[in-house]
Amino acid sequence: MEQKHNQERTRAAWLTYQAVEMAVAAAIFLVGATMMADALRIGIGWASDGPKAGYFPFRTGAILSISGVVIFFRAFFGKHRNQAPFVTWVSFKLVLAVLIPTVLYVLVTQFIGIYVASALFIGGFMRAIGRFNWRKVIVVSIATSIMLFWMFEIQFMTPLPKGPLESLFGY
Amino acid sequence: MADLLNLFHGFSIILSWYNLGMMAIGLILGIFVGVLPGLGGPNGVAILLPLTFTMPPTSAIVMLSCIYWGSLFAGAITSILFNIPGESHSVATTFDGYPMAQQGRAGEALTASFTGSFFGALFSVLMITFLAPLVAGFALHFGPPEFFAVYFLTFASFVGTGKDPFKTVISMMLGFGLAQIGMDNVSGQLRLTFGWSELLRGVDFLVVVIGLFGVGEILISMEEGLKFEGVDDKINAKVVWQTWKKIPKYWMTLLLGSVIGAWMGFKPGGATAASFMSYGLAKRFSKNSANFGKGELEGVLAPETAAHGSGCAALLPMMALGIPGSATAAVLLGGLMIWGLQPGPLLFIEQKDFVWGLIASMYLSNVVGLVIVLSTVPLFAAILRIPFAIIAPIIVVVCAIGAYTVNNAMFNIWVMLTFGIIGYVFKKLDYPLAPLILALVLGDKTEVSFRQAILGSQGALSVFFSNWLVGAMMAAGFLLLFWPAIGLLRGKSSGVPLK
Numbered sequence: 310m311e312q313k314h315n316q317e318r319t320r321a322a323w324l325t326y327q328a329v330e331m332a333v334a335a336a337i338f339l340v341g342a343t344m345m346a347d348a349l350r351i352g353i354g355w356a357s358d359g360p361k362a363g364y365f366p367f368r369t370g371a372i373l374s375i376s377g378v379v380i381f382f383r384a385f386f387g388k389h390r391n392q393a394p395f396v397t398w399v400s401f402k403l404v405l406a407v408l409i410p411t412v413l414y415v416l417v418t419q420f421i422g423i424y425v426a427s428a429l430f431i432g433g434f435m436r437a438i439g440r441f442n443w444r445k446v447i448v449v450s451i452a453t454s455i456m457l458f459w460m461f462e463i464q465f466m467t468p469l470p471k472g473p474l475e476s477l478f479g480y
Numbered sequence: 481m482a483d484l485l486n487l488f489h490g491f492s493i494i495l496s497w498y499n500l501g502m503m504a505i506g507l508i509l510g511i512f513v514g515v516l517p518g519l520g521g522p523n524g525v526a527i528l529l530p531l532t533f534t535m536p537p538t539s540a541i542v543m544l545s546c547i548y549w550g551s552l553f554a555g556a557i558t559s560i561l562f563n564i565p566g567e568s569h570s571v572a573t574t575f576d577g578y579p580m581a582q583q584g585r586a587g588e589a590l591t592a593s594f595t596g597s598f599f600g601a602l603f604s605v606l607m608i609t610f611l612a613p614l615v616a617g618f619a620l621h622f623g624p625p626e627f628f629a630v631y632f633l634t635f636a637s638f639v640g641t642g643k644d645p646f647k648t649v650i651s652m653m654l655g656f657g658l659a660q661i662g663m664d665n666v667s668g669q670l671r672l673t674f675g676w677s678e679l680l681r682g683v684d685f686l687v688v689v690i691g692l693f694g695v696g697e698i699l700i701s702m703e704e705g706l707k708f709e710g711v712d713d714k715i716n717a718k719v720v721w722q723t724w725k726k727i728p729k730y731w732m733t734l735l736l737g738s739v740i741g742a743w744m745g746f747k748p749g750g751a752t753a754a755s756f757m758s759y760g761l762a763k764r765f766s767k768n769s770a771n772f773g774k775g776e777l778e779g780v781l782a783p784e785t786a787a788h789g790s791g792c793a794a795l796l797p798m799m800a801l802g803i804p805g806s807a808t809a810a811v812l813l814g815g816l817m818i819w820g821l822q823p824g825p826l827l828f829i830e831q832k833d834f835v836w837g838l839i840a841s842m843y844l845s846n847v848v849g850l851v852i853v854l855s856t857v858p859l860f861a862a863i864l865r866i867p868f869a870i871i872a873p874i875i876v877v878v879c880a881i882g883a884y885t886v887n888n889a890m891f892n893i894w895v896m897l898t899f900g901i902i903g904y905v906f907k908k909l910d911y912p913l914a915p916l917i918l919a920l921v922l923g924d925k926t927e928v929s930f931r932q933a934i935l936g937s938q939g940a941l942s943v944f945f946s947n948w949l950v951g952a953m954m955a956a957g958f959l960l961l962f963w964p965a966i967g968l969l970r971g972k973s974s975g976v977p978l979k
Contacts, residue, residue, distance in 0.1 A: 330909055337650055344657055347672050359935040362669040365927045366660045373653040376646045383646075395908065400703045407702045408901070411695070411876055415893050423881065431873040439869025453874060457881065465531055467885050 326391035330384040338377035344370030406438060422472030428454040483613055490836030494844060499539050503841060506543035507849050508856075510550015515558055515860045519875060520567055521551040521791075521808035522917065523693040526686045527882030529815050537819040538837040544815060545795070545838060546845045548808045549601070552791045553853045554860065556593035556784055561586060561861055569751035569787040572759040576772060576779030583775050587719035592777050593784040594853050595727055596734065600789025601846040603738035604745060608796045609839055612828070615800040619825035624932035625943050627824075629953035631926040633960070634803050638915045640960030641753065647911045655916040658683050659923025666931055678891040685814050685920045687883045689807075691896040692913050694879040696903020698872055715857050723777075730778050733762045737782050741789020745805050746797060751790040758786030792842065799835060800825060803922070807914040810921045 348363030348370060355361065384390065396404070414430040432450030435441045441449075461467045462480065471480055493499070513524030525544050532540035555570035560577035573593060580589040622630070635652055642648035661672045662682030673679040727734070737758040744754035762782035763772040772779045794805030795812075802823035804810035816823045821831055828835055883896040906913060919926075937943035945951040959966075 326909070329905065333905060333909060337654075340654070340657070344660075344672065347674070351669050351671065355939060359666075359939075360931050362664040362667045362671060365930070366657070366671055369653050369656045369660065373650060373657065376650045376653070379646050380650070396703060403702045404699050404904070407699060407872060407876070410873075411897065411900075414876070415880065415897055418880070418893070419890055423877075423884070427877045427880075431870075431877065434873040435869050438872075439867055441869070449870060453877070457877070461881065461885075467531070468888070469881060469884060470890060 324395045326393055326395050327384050329395045330391070331381055334377045334381035334384060336377075338374050338381065341370040341372075341374030341377055344373065407434075410434060410437075418470055420472060422475055423470045424454045424458050425472055425474050427457065483610060486613075486832065486836045487609055487840055489832070490838075490840030491844075493538060493833055493837040494542065494840045499542055499837075499841070502539050502543040503546050503845050503848060504852075506546025507550040507845060507852050510547035510552075511554040511557075511853060511856070511860055512550070512863070513547060514551030514554025514567075515863055516871060516875065519878075520693055520697070521548050522689050522811050523697075523879070524551060525808055525811045525815070526689040527694075527878060529686055529811065529818065530882070530885040532815070533818065537816075537821055537831075538834050540815065540819060541812070541834065541838050542841045542845070544812055545841065546849070548791065548812070549788075549842075549845055549849050550852075551808075552601075552788050553594060553597055553849055555787070556590065556597070556780075557853075557857060557860055558864065560589045560593065560780070562864060569755045569791070570783075571752070572755040572783035573780060573787075575759065575783075576774070576776050579773070579775035580777070580780065585775065587715035588723045588777065589775075589780050590715055590857055591720045591723040591854065592727065592780045594850055595724065596737065596781040596785035597788035598846055598850045599734045600738050600741045600785035600787070601792045601842070604742045604789045604792035604796075605839065605842045605846070607742050607793065608799070608842070612796050612800045612835075612839070615796070616825040616828040619801055620829075622825070624929045624936065625946065625950045626953070628926065628929040628933050629944060629950045629957065630801055630803060631922060631929065633953050633957040634797075634922075635915070635919065635926075636957040636961040638912075638918070640963035642912055642915070644910065645964040647909075648915050651906070651911050651913065652915040652919045655919025656923045656926075658685075658688065658916075658920050660927070665924055665928055678889070681887070683895060683920075684886050684892065685917065686811070686886045687892045687895050688899050688920060689811055689917055690879050690883050691899025692903035692906075692916070693807075694882075695876065695896060695900025696907060698875055698879075699900060699904040700907055701868070702872065715854070720854055726777065727781070730781055732765070733758075733778050733782050734785055736761055736765075737785030738789050741786035741791075742793045744786070745790035745793025751787050751794070751806060754790040755783035755787040759783040792846075795838075795842075798823070799827060799838070802827075802925070804918060807917050810914075810917045814921050 344366050348367035351363040352361035353363040353367035355364075410430060410433060414426055417429070418426040428450040431453055432446045435446045435449060436443070457469075461469050494503075509528070510521075510524065513519040514521065519527075524547050528544065528547065532544065535543075551567075555565065555567050556573050556577065558564045559570040559573040560581050563574050563578040565571040565574050577589045577593065580586065619626075619630075638652065639645050639648050657672070659682070661679055662670070663680065664671050670680070740758045740761070741751075741754050744757070745751070759772075759779060759782050762778050763769050766772065766776070766778050768776055768778065791806060791808070794809040797803045797805050798809045798813050802813065802825075804813045813823055816827075821827065821834065879896060880893050883892040884890065886892055903913065933943050934941070937946070943950075944954050
């Protein structure tokens with residue numbers, strides 16, 4: 310137990326606000342640099358008929374990169390370096406508990422359609438995080454999906470991604 | 481006088497069963513959206529916008545603006561009963577609202593905040609009625625340089641009033657960058673698509689809003705391990721009546737809050753600043769200022785009046801100039817373009833029905849909104865008691881559907897997810913999100929007005945100082961842009977430490 314606790318502390322310690330701030334600043338610098346590179350390809354100066362297509366993007370990218378550099382160095386050398394952990398492992402696990410199922414949900418939607426995937430996602434989440442009993446899980450998840458189906462496919466006539474189950478019913 | 485006639489005309493448009501129904505649906509959805517974590521004004525409007533594509537624009541704007549009003553009203557419910565400010569502009573409401581609720585005066589606090597909201601909104605709508613046509617009329621003479629100057633002023637004021645100028649600039653430039661993805665409006669060249677066919681039509685701002693404000697918010701809420709521990713709400717006709725009898729005493733606070741709200745609403749991101757400013761001033765001038773923070777009625781009245789007033793006033797520049805004063809107004813503006821309306825001063829001439837219908841609906845919907853919130857608080861408080869493990873996945877599903885329906889593309893859902901993660905990190909690092917949305921919505925128009933202006937002058941930047949109007953706006957913009965730097969210099973020379 311003790312060991313586990315220590316482990317958590319070291320794990321959290323490297324991911325300080327300062328570290329994340331610097332990583333994000335570096336990423337922003339790269340985004341800016343990419344924008345500038347793409348703008349150079351299409352021309353950043355003047356054509357006979359006015360500014361070229363890359364005129365604006367190049368300047369946007371440049372401001373972005375410069376600001377990224379400022380944030381990076383401010384986080385590195387600045388007076389108010391924030392060494393507090395960006396997120397503790399305990400609460401990060403909670404974030405992952407939403408994020409990972411959500412990614413899976415989006416992935417699965419492509420194959421079995423959004424209605425079945427939603428029922429599975431809501432049900433799985435309720436069971437795993439909320440520890441609801443199976444009856445509640447099944448009722449809520451299936452009822453939500455059917456309601457969404459009624460609302461979008463029948464009321465608003467907006468087709469959403471569907472899979473094999475819906476085609477079984479002729480949709 | 482002509483304005484009054486127009487207003488009556490607006491009422492005649494709004495007073496149909498269909499539009500009144502849309503109003504009620506919008507208000508209820510808005511309160512719903514405002515109460516739930518992870519759904520707020522901008523996000524709620526963004527999710528529902530695709531469903532209005534086929535509706536008449538006036539009905540659509542009535543419904544969507546009502547979602548906005550509903551969510552503004554609802555901010556107070558979570559602040560007072562649960563001590564959780566749904567949005568940053570209701571933070572100040574928790575200072576006195578929650579202590580009042582703990583003392584068993586929740587009904588009083590809720591009544592006061594809703595009534596204050598109502599007054600703030602009414603004041604702003606009156607201002608819009610009489611001022612917006614004037615502003616629009618004035619702006620009719622604008623050419624590309626003037627429009628660019630107005631955009632510049634808007635963006636500069638974000639930098640000047642934001643907490644961290646560099647982070648505001650980054651957020652804004654990312655918005656511009658996102659707006660540039662896809663085909664260039666002027667030359668037709670592809671920009672920032674990197675051979676990716678999905679990027680050809682660009683990144684839709686609705687998807688970005690849903691990701692940043694919806695999914696990002698869910699991740700934040702999850703991390704905080706939200707447990708709603710609410711105070712009981714006792715609100716009935718008697719409490720409402722007794723609170724109303726007390727309110728006239730605070731007419732000064734109401735008036736001050738309304739003026740602050742209306743004034744700050746003009747400027748982007750004003751609601752939060754307005755609510756704090758109003759709270760601060762009320763505290764300063766109040767006879768009971770020692771009681772502020774411990775459950776003072778005035779302390780609820782002041783911030784809510786200003787916040788709602790500023791939310792309403794944010795529609796003035798949106799209608800008259802095509803410049804939204806808040807994130808939600810930015811989404812509404814995007815809606816105008818989708819419905820095929822050209823935002824800007826011409827709206828007041830070409831789309832009279834639309835503009836005056838909207839203004840008339842603002843009068844009506846705030847009255848109806850007041851009645852609805854006062855009578856349905858217990859219902860909405862009950863929604864907050866539904867466990868987060870049920871609410872969270874349902875909100876994610878609703879967000880995913882909302883992103884998909886923007887243009888029926890699976891790609892959108894992935895974009896939403898990406899921006900959810902970006903929103904989470906940005907929020908934790910205090911990057912402001914509103915400038916990003918505003919730049920994304922206005923990016924194309926800003927760029928086109930810049931390019932047209934400079935085309936007209938054959939490349940001379942002096943076109944932006946060619947007459948007193950455009951010159952003054954540009955100068956004001958530069959002043960605001962460098963305001964943080966000026967403040968830094970002044971702070972250093974006088975030895976005053978900066979906060």
